[in-house]
Amino acid sequence: MIFNRKQRGARFTAAVSDLEEAVAARDGDRTERAFSAVMNSAQSASDAECLDAGPRLAALLPAFPPTGPRPMLAMAAGFCVERGADPRACAEPILDGLRQDLLDALEFARRWTATGDELPPPDEQSIDDAFLARLGDDEYEATRLALAWCALEEWQPPALAVLCRSTEVRRRHASAVLPLCHEVEALDRHDLKCLSYALAVLNDEPLIVLHRPTGRAYEIRVDGIGDNFQLHTLLAHVLVGGGHVPGTPPSPECVRLATSPEPAETESDAEATGFFELLAPDGTRLWNEGLPDDIPVVSGRRLLILDAPSYARTWNADRFFPHMPGRAELVRVLPPDEAKTWYAHTSPAA
Template sequence: MIFNSKPEASGLAATVSELEGAVAARDGDRTGRAFDAMMNAVQSASDAERALAGLRLAALIPAFPPTGPRPMLAMAAGYCVERGADPAACAEPILDGVHRDLLAALEFARRWAASGGPQDELPEPDEKIIDDALLARLGDDAYEATRLALAWCWIEQWQPPALAVLCRSAEVRRRHASALVTACRDLAALNRHDLKCLAYALAVLDEEPVVVLHRPTRTGFEVRIGGIGDNFQLHTLLAHALIGGGHVPGTPPSAESVRLATDPEPARGRSEVIAAGAFELLAPDGERIWNEGLPDDIPVVQGRRLLVLDDPAYQRSWNADRFFPHLPGTVELTRVLDADETRAWYAHTSSGDGTR
C-alpha cells in the first residue's frame, strides 16, 4: 500500500480541481500549495472519492513540471488505483512517466561515464549528490541536467504506482510492458537502483502457451500460464496441474499452497505455509531454470516456450506466498501431447531423445 489510510473527511475533489487549475495556469507557488493539499487529502479521502480522483490525478502527470515531484503525484494516482480507481484508465500517464524517467536515468549514466575516468563509479541515487559541479558535468543546459539528475535519484519512487496498475490489469501489461522492460533491465544492470519488483512485473506473461516435457515419464503437455510473478509460483502450479491432475507421479502441492498462488483476493500479510519442490526446472539445453527466476526465462523454441521437468536433484521448499500479492497466477493444462508430438519436442532438448 502506497499510503496509510486516515478516517477524516478530505474534500479530495476540490483539492484536485485546485491542483488542475494551478498546473494549467503554470503558477509554481499555487501548484506547490495545491499539491501539498492534495497529498494530504488523498490519504484521508473515502475510497469512493479516491476511485473518482485517480484518473484526474494520473492525467495531470504529463503536465506537471518535469523537475517537480512527478513520482509523488503518480504515487497519489496509484494509491487511488489501489483503492478502486480504474487501472487501465490510469496506466498510460503513469507508465509513460516511468518510461521517460528510466530513459532519463540511463542518459544520466551515459553522460556521467562520458565525462569521467574509467574508475569513476556512478553515484548513489540520492538528491544530496545534486550540486553545481554535478550539473556542470552533465552538460551546459542546467535545466536538462537537473531533470536527468532528479530522474536518477527518483526512479525507484515510480515503482509503487507502476505496480498498482501493472498488477491489477492484464490489459495494462499487454499494452505497456514491452515498451518499458528493456530500459528497466538496462538501468537495473548498473547496480545502483533496486528495480526488481518493476522488472518482474514487466516480465509477467499472460495467456502464454508453454510446452512442458516430463523427462522421467517421457510425456509431454501443453499448458497456458498467466499472472505468475516468479518460478516458485510456477513450480507450485505446474505440480498442481500435472501431479494433482494425475498425469505424472509425485506428491501434489497442498491445497493451501495452491490457494495462495491462485486466490483472486489479494494476499493479506505473510503466511507460514510451505511449498515443496516436485521437479527440477530445466531449459531445453539442460541448464537449470531457477525458482528465483521468472517464467520469461523459459526459452522459446519453434515459436513456443519449452520447459523440461526432471526429478529434483535435492529436496527444496519455500514459503508459499506469491511474489505479487495482488496478482493471482494460473496454469491451465490445455492438452496432453501425443507420442509423436512429444518425440518431436524432445528432439529440441540436449539429449534429443528424452533420456538423461
C-alpha cells in the same frame, strides 16, 4: 464521525480539482499548494473518491513540470489504484512517465561517465551547482536528468500498482519499458528488481511442458506468475493434482496462496514442496529463484522440461507479488507424435 469522514474526503476531491485547474493555468505557486493538499488529504479519502481521483491524477502527469515531483504525483495515482481505481485508466501516463525517466537516467549516466568519474548514488541531497555542471550548460535539462537519476526508484510503487492488477496493462506496456529497466539495473545503482520482475511476467502465454519421467507432453497456459517458485507450485497443481503425472499434489493452501485474487495480508507459514527439476531444453537448470521468462523459446513456443527432483526442497508458499494472482491451466495433452517432435528439440543430457 460520518460527517467528518465525508468532509475529509471532500477535501481530497476538492484538492484534486484545484490541482487540475492550477496545472491547466500553468500557475506554479497554486500547483505547489494544490499538490501539497492532494498529498496531505489522500490518506483520509474514501475508496469511492480514490476510484474517481486515480485517472484524473494520472492524466496530469504529462503536463506536470518535469523538474517537479512527478514521481510523487504518480504515487498518489498509484495509491488510488490500490484503493480501487481502474489500473487500465491510470497505466499509460504512469508507465510513460516511468519510461521517460528511465531514458533520462540513462542519459544522466552517459553524461556523468563521460567526465571520467564513477556514477554517484541516487541521492537528491547531492544535487548542487557542481553536480549539475557535470551534465552540461543547460541548467534546466541538467536538473531534469539529475532528478530522474535520483528519484527513479520512486516510480516503482505506482508502476507496480498498475502492472500487478492488469494483464492488459502488462501486455500493452512491458515490452517498451523492460529493456530500459534492464539497462539501468546493469549500472548497479538502483534497486529495480520488483519492477523488472513485474514487467517480465508472462501474460496469458502458452508453454510446452515435457515431463521426462513419463515421456508425456502438455500445453499449459500461464498468466500473472511472479517467479518460478509460484510456477513450480502451479505446474504441480495442474499435472500432479490433475492426475496426469504421479505424486502428491500441493496442498489447497499452497494453491490458494498462488492463485487467489485476494492478497495475503500477512506472511503465511504454508510450505510448498519441490515436485520437479525445472530444465531448459539444453539441460540447463532453471532455478526457482528465476522467472518464467527465463524459459527458452523454441519454434515459437517456450519449452520447459520437468524432471525428477535431484534433492528434496521446500519453500514458503507466499507469492512474490501479493496483488497479482497467478494462473496455470491445462490446454491439452499433446498426442504422442506431437510430443515426440518437441522432445526432439531437447538435449540428450536434458
